[in-house]
Amino acid sequence: MARKNQTLGEFIIENQSEFQYSSGELSRLINSIRLAAKMVNHEVNKAGLVDITGSAGEINTQGEDQQKLDVLANDTFIRTLTNREIVCGIASEENDDFITIEGHKENHSNKYVVLMDPLDGSSNIDVNVSVGTIFSIYRRVTPVGTPVQLEDFLQPGSSQVAAGYIVYGTSTMLVYTTGHGVNGFTLNPALGTYYLSHPNMKFSEDGNIYSVNEGNYTHFPQGVKDYIKYCQQDEGDRPYTSRYIGSLVSDIHRNMIKGGIYMYPKSAKAPNGKLRLLYECNPMAFIAEQAGGTASDGHTRIMDLKPTELHQRVPFFCGSKNMVAKVEEFIQKHD
Ligand code: AHG
Ligand code: MN
Ligand code: MN
Ligand code: MN
Numbered sequence: 001m002a003r004k005n006q007t008l009g010e011f012i013i014e015n016q017s018e019f020q021y022s023s024g025e026l027s028r029l030i031n032s033i034r035l036a037a038k039m040v041n042h043e044v045n046k047a048g049l050v051d052i053t054g055s056a057g058e059i060n061t062q063g064e065d066q067q068k069l070d071v072l073a074n075d076t077f078i079r080t081l082t083n084r085e086i087v088c089g090i091a092s093e094e095n096d097d098f099i100t101i102e103g104h105k106e107n108h109s110n111k112y113v114v115l116m117d118p119l120d121g122s123s124n125i126d127v128n129v130s131v132g133t134i135f136s137i138y139r140r141v142t143p144v145g146t147p148v149q150l151e152d153f154l155q156p157g158s159s160q161v162a163a164g165y166i167v168y169g170t171s172t173m174l175v176y177t178t179g180h181g182v183n184g185f186t187l188n189p190a191l192g193t194y195y196l197s198h199p200n201m202k203f204s205e206d207g208n209i210y211s212v213n214e215g216n217y218t219h220f221p222q223g224v225k226d227y228i229k230y231c232q233q234d235e236g237d238r239p240y241t242s243r244y245i246g247s248l249v250s251d252i253h254r255n256m257i258k259g260g261i262y263m264y265p266k267s268a269k270a271p272n273g274k275l276r277l278l279y280e281c282n283p284m285a286f287i288a289e290q291a292g293g294t295a296s297d298g299h300t301r302i303m304d305l306k307p308t309e310l311h312q313r314v315p316f317f318c319g320s321k322n323m324v325a326k327v328e329e330f331i332q333k334h335d
Contacts, residue, residue, distance in 0.1 A: 008196070047126075048128065054068060094118060186198075
C-alpha cells in the first residue's frame with residue numbers, strides 16, 4: 001500500500017510481491033535506474049556552469065545533432081546498468097544497435113532488457129527548461145544465458161513489465177509503473193532521497209489542455225487540423241488551453257496532473273511522426289493507461305503495435321481518454 005512520504009527504497013521493497021516474477025531482479029533494476037537518474041540530475045543541475053551544454057558534434061542514428069547531455073546521460077545509464085550486471089541488454093535512442101551484456105558472473109542469468117530515451121527534450125537543455133529520461137523494461141523472450149537478440153527488443157508495448165520517466169524540472173521526479181497504477185516520487189536533493197509525493201496518479205477522463213507543435217499545422221492530416229480547430233472553438237468547456245514545452249516527458253507529466261492530450265501527428269515532412277515507438281511512445285502509453293488515460297497512433301492502441309525496427313517512429317496521441325477518442329474520431333473521418 002502506497003504511503004505518502006515513504007521513500008522510493010521502502011516502496012520498492014514493500015511492493016516487490018506485486019511483480020509477476022518476484023526474484024528481486026526487477027527491484028534491483030529499478031534501484032539502478034534511480035541511482036543513474038540521480039547522477040544525471042546532478043549534471044543537469046550544473047548545466048550552464050560547466051561545459052556540458054551544446055552540441056557534442058555528432059549526428060545520432062535518428063539524424064539529430066547529439067547534445068553533450070544526450071551523450072552524458074546515455075553513458076551514465078548504460079554504465080550503471082552494465083557495471084551492476086542487472087540486465088542482459090540495452091537499446092537506446094542514442095545507439096545505432098542494441099547492446100548485449102553477457103556479464104562476468106558465473107551463471108549470468110539476467111532476464112530483463114531496458115529500452116531508453118536517456119535525455120528527452122534535448123532542445124531545451126541550453127535554455128534551462130525541463131528535460132527528462134524515459135525507460136521501458138521487458139522480460140527477454142530468448143533463452144536466459146544466451147546473448148540477447150533483436151526479438152527481445154521488438155516486443156509489443158503490452159508486454160512491458162515496467163516503465164517510467166524522470167523529469168528534471170523545478171524539482172526532480174521519478175514516475176513509474178509496474179502495471180499496478182502509477183506513482184510519482186520527488187527527489188530531495190539535500191538528502192539524495194526520493195519520497196512518494198504523487199501516489200496513484202490519474203489522468204482525468206476529460207481535460208482542457210492540448211499540446212502539439214502548431215508550427216507544423218499546415219503539414220498535418222486534415223483530421224488533426226479539424227481537431228485543433230475543435231479545441232479552439234468557443235463552445236461548452238472550449239476553447240481549451242494550448243501548452244507545449246517540447247519535452248515529451250514534461251508535456252505528458254503536466255497533462256497527467258491537469259488533464260489533457262499530447263499529440264505528435266504524422267505530417268507531410270515526417271510521414272510517421274517524430275516520436276520513437278520503443279523509447280518514447282510505448283513507455284508513455286503504459287504509464288498513461290495505468291493512470292486511466294489512453295495512447296493511440298490515431299487508429300490503433302500504441303501498445304498493440306508490433307515493432308519492426310529499433311528506431312521506428314509512430315504518430316502519437318496520448319492523454320485523457322475522451323480527448324484521445326475525440327481526435328481518433330476526427331482522424332478516422334478522413335480515412
Ligand atoms: P529527444 O530530445 O529525446 O530527441 O526527443 C525530442 C522529442 C520530444 O521530447 C518532444 O516532444 C519532441 O521531440 C519535440 O519535437 P518538436 O521540436 O518537433 O516539436
Ligand atoms: Mn534525440
Ligand atoms: Mn525524446
Ligand atoms: Mn532523447
